[in-house]
Amino acid sequence: MHEILIEEKILARNNEIAAANRQALSERGIYAVNLVSSPGAGKTSLIESMTRHLKDQSISFAVVEGDLEGDFDAKRVEKHGVPALQITTGRACHLDAHLIEHSLPWVLKHEGLKLLIIENVGNMVCPAEYDLGEDSMITVMSTAEGDDKPLKYPAIFAASEVLVINKTDLAPYTDFDIRKARENALKVNPYLKIFEASCRTGDGVKEFAAYIAKLAITKRSLKNT
């Protein structure tokens, strides 16, 4: 019997493919977002309500939708004139870099794309570990959930660059304390950029969309220099 030292990251293969995805998207100057949340926090609604603001800023974008079954989300997004590709994962609870690699030919056939939004499977646990090749991971949580969610699901908040607290219009009717939620999120990740929004009333959506638009424009301008 002998011992062999391996010292390898378990997700090394996923990370390699993610790096290649990132490279392919960067070569085209496309900014990629990995949108994550628990089911029902409003990822698809956020995309829908951002559409007008992104169009106003001439950000042409496409959406890759991850779900276990069906193409409900892709159809919702397409109604707004946004190209959307549905990926069904079957029983898998998250997207991985390999699935995104397969969607890239579809993404890259769209000329002049500045932004790719990847809507992950509604799940606050598993997507945290899987780099897809995105530029930033954005977590959505809603005021219909608990304001202690960042402390209960720290991995996803720690892996994210941006947090959107959605359904602020419902806050008066729930026990959700937005100030406490911000505090908890910043405990887990002191570098989080936090937005508050309501897709229903439109509050805060413009600011969030403007932030994403700026990231996309910056990335595109880096490519052109």
Added chain:
Amino acid sequence: MHEMSITRSILEIVGRQMAANNMNSLKKLTLRVGELTAIEPEVLRFCFDAAIKGTQFDGAALIIEEVPLGGRCRECAGEFRITAFDNCCPKCGSTNIDRVSGDELDIISMEGD
């Protein structure tokens, strides 16, 4: 529950390493799992035991070294465990800290014949 796909990734790497080292049977596999990962060691153990049945890995013991979320103080250079995300140096009270461990998800080593 993604511990099963994590298990598949583990066995892929181990299978490749066993072939490269002319190893036919696996006795022990040692992993390093950080506190801040979305991996539950007990679930991973369950998936691993289920996945290796009837394969070349059958009977292997899984050792999981859990790594706590660790911080280092930028003021006094002290190292400590971060509990309940207090992000605060227990020695000098500074909140000017770096996280230095907790996101590990690695295969350390394997033993076999």
